[in-house]
Amino acid sequence: MAQTGVRIVAAGHYAPAAILTNEDLEKVLDTSDQWITSRTGMKRRHVSSADEATSDLALAAARRALANASLKPSDIDCFIVATVTPDYVFPATACIVAAKLGAKDTAAFDIEIACSGFIYGLTVASSLVRSGIFRRVMLIGAETLSKLVNRNDRGTAILFGDGAGAVILEASAADSFLSSELGSDGSRPEILRVPAGGSRKPLTPSAWDAGEQYIYMEGREVFKFAVTKMIAVTDSALRKANLTHADVDWLIPHQANKRIIDSAAKYLGMSNDKVIVNIHEYGNTSAASIPIALSEALASGKIQPGNVIVFVGFGGGLSWGAVTWRWVA
Numbered sequence: 001m002a003q004t005g006v007r008i009v010a011a012g013h014y015a016p017a018a019i020l021t022n023e024d025l026e027k028v029l030d031t032s033d034q035w036i037t038s039r040t041g042m043k044r045r046h047v048s049s050a051d052e053a054t055s056d057l058a059l060a061a062a063r064r065a066l067a068n069a070s071l072k073p074s075d076i077d078c079f080i081v082a083t084v085t086p087d088y089v090f091p092a093t094a095c096i097v098a099a100k101l102g103a104k105d106t107a108a109f110d111i112e113i114a115c116s117g118f119i120y121g122l123t124v125a126s127s128l129v130r131s132g133i134f135r136r137v138m139l140i141g142a143e144t145l146s147k148l149v150n151r152n153d154r155g156t157a158i159l160f161g162d163g164a165g166a167v168i169l170e171a172s173a174a175d176s177f178l179s180s181e182l183g184s185d186g187s188r189p190e191i192l193r194v195p196a197g198g199s200r201k202p203l204t205p206s207a208w209d210a211g212e213q214y215i216y217m218e219g220r221e222v223f224k225f226a227v228t229k230m231i232a233v234t235d236s237a238l239r240k241a242n243l244t245h246a247d248v249d250w251l252i253p254h255q256a257n258k259r260i261i262d263s264a265a266k267y268l269g270m271s272n273d274k275v276i277v278n279i280h281e282y283g284n285t286s287a288a289s290i291p292i293a294l295s296e297a298l299a300s301g302k303i304q305p306g307n308v309i310v311f312v313g314f315g316g317g318l319s320w321g322a323v324t325w326r327w328v329a
């Protein structure tokens, strides 16, 4: 089978129009703009309407990425959606997006590894292109986490938002992919999960009454895990690529908490202007956060050919990962 390089040809993103601000949250929860801003860096989140599903957000981001690449849906050989909020248990959201785009008989599947979804997806999509299996793959991170949040739980209701980011990967003589490091530890699912609605605990009326259809999180535990893993996995991915901290031009981290991002950036010795942060605008959009940040960075012209980017994320599983990438125009 042919071996080739891979590059990202374009990206696009979309977030629902409705906005939930810290001031809106102050009115319904025992919280404050000051607490949320200082503890998380978040100011606003975009929230989907009752009739807006994850595939609708994914579709809008996909259309923008296709337009930015001047490509048609039929130019894409495989669609991957990374999401923890699929439209249905099945079919896969990627199949729905491909059909809505009018792509016929195209490979499509979902990746479910929570907030690490884009990092895992970028590794899988790159491998599919570099191995020669597909010439072009669209990878979309898309979430409607507002629908999984208990609005009465101030520990989670302030954190999560909705959005989608899409990238198109294409076979290329010059290779952007430098390394990937992925990991997981499934021994403590209880610190970050949705307790009911799966085969372990179906969503019975009593589970519903107990609020087990919503995200449950032990924030402090997740915080400690996140800081440790962001640093360790970034170092491992850089080592695999024979790179040092000084070689990194851009850090594009999962946007879960500004303090987590700041500690990773400090460890890497990166100044704030080299770290892509948009958490104030979107909150935590799980698998969508990194591709939205990349799409915005590309649109603003920040990323230049030859730049080395570290994409790094962590989340439910627990799971984590980092990809190092050299931007090829």
Ligand SMILES: CC(C)(COP(=O)(O)OP(=O)(O)OC[C@H]1O[C@@H](n2cnc3c(N)ncnc32)[C@H](O)[C@@H]1OP(=O)(O)O)[C@@H](O)C(=O)NCCC(=O)NCCS
Pocket (backbone or CB within 6 Å): 030, 031, 032, 035, 036, 039, 040, 115, 154, 155, 158, 217, 218, 219, 220, 221, 222, 223, 226, 256, 257, 284, 314, 315, 316
């Ligand atoms: C959730 C998180 C913001 C909480 O911040 P924190 O500094 O760890 O705060 P703590 O949980 O220690 O709580 C400190 C106090 O603030 C309170 N508090 C919690 N949420 C609050 C809110 N929204 N507003 C006001 N006070 C709040 C707590 O009850 C606690 O009060 P106490 O000291 O009287 O017990 C932080 O732990 C975090 O970001 N964790 C990681 C989350 C994450 O990344 N999740 C997604 C993974 S992909």
